[in-house]
Amino acid sequence: MPLLTSLTLTPLLAASVLSTPATLPACQNGQACTMAVYSERTQQWQFINQSRAQQAYSPFSTYKVPNTLILLDTQTIKPGQGYQIDLDTYPVKKWWFDAWRKESITPQDAFRYSALPLYQTWTNLLSKPVMQKYLDDFNYGNRDISGPHDKFWLNSSIKISAVEQVTFLRRLQTQALKLKPSTFQAFDTIFLQEETAKTKLYAKTGTGPVAKGKYIGWYVGIVENSQGRHYFAFNMDAKNFKEVVSTRVEIAKATLNQMGVL
Template structure:
């Protein structure tokens, strides 16, 4: 637009000059200096309008509002935070704002992202997604077998997604995280050597108590970028993700809830517990995240984070 403005600056005066010369040469007595001045004013007015339009188009849309809400009763004394984003109202409902803005390792909630990237790029074919078990005995019995994508997601099979992540590769992973604005976007500890709770390369990665970090509010923003109206991801990919993220426990939810838990430990102590995703309501999607930090006096788990999230959603939507 600025180039067009620059061209008009020189183009209109040239036209005015040519028209004035032609009309004078043909003896047009009705065309005088007053006409020239009027045309010049019209040109300047047009330029001013274009300038205003340019400023308007470049102006950023208003930031969503933040409403702080006391949801402490749901947490029962646990150290935690909750964020729900309502796109219709362009409003964040936040409990414990300080913790909601604090970045922590995403742990297994990151399986949403690795699934998204691998489904979109064809690394995972849902119809032929079995990966063979190495024979190594893992602490989770559900992982000790050949396993499909959907089962790996629902059982949060780390070795499966460790392989998927390596198939995606560093370059593509970094580009996709930058696109999603995923927390600090730091995948520098690719193998997860910073993880003090495990030194098994099949069970570690940059997303498990390592270099990658994200806040509960950022988790919600990423969910909206994936499943919102402005998503750049295919409907097919979104629908496959929804299938594996659906909370199907009977009599648990009054509305469809899609999410993923995550749990991180350091020196065998739970330090991060997550449940993030979205709920389908009659007023549209509501994007949510519940996070629980380390608690010395009470049990902390991703199952509790999930329970808290579902209760808040059921009671408020």
């Protein structure tokens, strides 16, 4: 069973995704989930289960947001270029998705389909001091990368809360991070997942096991609409991988809709 995945839909389906009402209920107070939202225009926070929003968890694939920024800024990867997984280090597994099996994968597809072995291949090209310098500047979670070099974000040393995810995304969007202008521009294209005439949704999922019989699912990002820009971070508990992957995005969107954001 895979540790994590991110099978977001292609831009061609974006209009129907954003306009179709969710069929799953929103996260509610008292449930094993949280949503933290900061709206730029009103400068106000909204929470579902605020205490959980301040609790730190492994970021799993949501770590691909800072990781992609680092990879772009160090020119380890370039937008639009095709890359191969180091199959000697990460041999093909039965559970790999078709998008991971391609001979050439662009950074945009690697991000969209959460190509873990390719991100591990890329991460191995970076030194820990370099990653630490960036994550310290990002003030990303507890900034602890003492775990295994190619998987410290997979239920290992680095942890982050929903509130910290939102704070990081705010610094990213306002270009407060010490990154090249070209990095912001390239990542903006990679981060954008869905778009209509009135709404843009930048987002990243993340999922993985945190204990026996317990998985956590993340959905973090930015909504831009007529009300301005809204930063959000959602996470929830589930009993298994299949359950969380099939529900996390829809529950998060239902919650954003309930909060008047989406």
